[in-house]
Amino acid sequence: MSFRADERATDFREIDRFDGGVGWIAHPDERMQRASHALAVDGEVWVIDPVDADGLDDLFAEFGDVAGVVVTLDRHKRDAAAIADRHDVPVYLPEFFEGVTEEIDAAVARFDDELSDTGIRSLKVVDNRFWQEVALYNPADGTLMVPEAVGTVDYFLAGDEVLGVHPALRLTPPQTALREVAPERVLVGHGAGVMDDAARTLEDALARSRRGAPRLYASTALDMLPI
Numbered sequence: 375m376s377f378r379a380d381e382r383a384t385d386f387r388e389i390d391r392f393d394g395g396v397g398w399i400a401h402p403d404e405r406m407q408r409a410s411h412a413l414a415v416d417g418e419v420w421v422i423d424p425v426d427a428d429g430l431d432d433l434f435a436e437f438g439d440v441a442g443v444v445v446t447l448d449r450h451k452r453d454a455a456a457i458a459d460r461h462d463v464p465v466y467l468p469e470f471f472e473g474v475t476e477e478i479d480a481a482v483a484r485f486d487d488e489l490s491d492t493g494i495r496s497l498k499v500v501d502n503r504f505w506q507e508v509a510l511y512n513p514a515d516g517t518l519m520v521p522e523a524v525g526t527v528d529y530f531l532a533g534d535e536v537l538g539v540h541p542a543l544r545l546t547p548p549q550t551a552l553r554e555v556a557p558e559r560v561l562v563g564h565g566a567g568v569m570d571d572a573a574r575t576l577e578d579a580l581a582r583s584r585r586g587a588p589r590l591y592a593s594t595a596l597d598m599l600p601i
Contacts, residue, residue, distance in 0.1 A: 382453075383427035389566040390559075394515045396433060397561060400425040407527045407565045408452070411519060412437060413512065415492045420444055420466075422510065423521055423563055426453035431460070442466045444489065447521040448474050448506040450563060455480035466490065468508045470501055497551045499523050500543070509551060516558025518572070523548050524579055526565030532586035532593070537568050537579040544587035547580050 383400035390397035395413040410424040414437035421434065421443045434440055440461040443454045448471055455478045458465045464483040467474055475482050487496055493514055500507040500523065510519040523540055524530065530538035537560065539547045560576055561567040568575045 383425065386427040386429065388433075390561055390569065392515075392517075392559065392569065394512065394517055395437065397567060398427065398430070398433065399566075400427040405527070405529070409561070409563055409565060409567075410452070411561050413494070413510075413517065413519070414438055415441075415494065415512070415514075418492075420489065420492065420494070421454075421457055422446060422519055423450040424453055424457050426456055430457070434461075442483070442490065443480075444510070445471075445474065445478075446508050446510060446519065447563065450521055451477055454478060468496060468498075468506070470498070471506050474506075497554060499548045499551045505542075511555045511557065513555075516556075516572075517561065518552075518555055518557035518559070518576070519561045520552065521563035523552065524560070524576070525562045526568065530564065530590075532582075532590035535579065535582065535586065537562075537575050538586070538590070539579055539583040541587075541590055544583050544590065547583040549580055552576060552580060 386398040386400045387402040388398050397409050397411040399409050408425050411422040412434055413420045417438040418441035419434045419437045440463055442463045443458040444466045445454050454465045458480040464481040465478050466483050466485055469484045469486045495511045497509040499509050507522055524537055526537055556573040559569050560572045
């Protein structure tokens with residue numbers, strides 16, 4: 375299913391619900407399976423890489439008032455500005471992100487190693503001219519949010535993997551950043567998260583990244599062939 379960037383979903387599929395937050399996929403029929411999340415900290419909600427949909431404000435209200443909207447990948451501006459403006463809060467960007475602010479029609483705030491004063495750590499995953507990404511880790515509940523470097527949709531996965539490294543990073547997986555933590559759950563920007571045995575699953579994804587690359591690339595190439 376194709377989509378328009380400005381097309382607001384009329385419904386969404388809920389994913390990744392736990393005591394500290396929830397996720398959703400606003401266009402469930404998309405192959406990309408763009409996932410968004412709301413994380414609750416001290417009665418406030420932080421909305422991560424959101425794709426907008428009718429009814430989201432009611433979903434946020436279960437966890438508290440929206441304190442900010444966060445973009446964790448330079449390409450994941452999505453509907454961040456629209457949701458931030460609706461709740462009269464800033465869009466938060468990592469300090470090192472370049473070339474993103476001018477594309478966001480909302481107030482912008484910056485963060486470095488910690489997201490505001492939430493206690494949520496920011497882990498730099500990729501930083502180059504083509505790709506800027508941070509993961510967010512909440513040590514209070516073991517939640518790790520990785521927007522792009524790993525995912526659970528089919529085009530991230532080789533063989534029997536349930537979590538895979540992005541095809542473009544398979545040969546150089548982001549070992550340093552993602553091995554800093556042992557998460558209780560891994561939320562991702564494409565697909566439903568890993569809610570059980572997450573630390574081992576993440577470690578396996580990183581360890582198998584290179585050797586699974588040929589199989590993934592072959593599968594991707596076959597998918598692109600005309601039927």
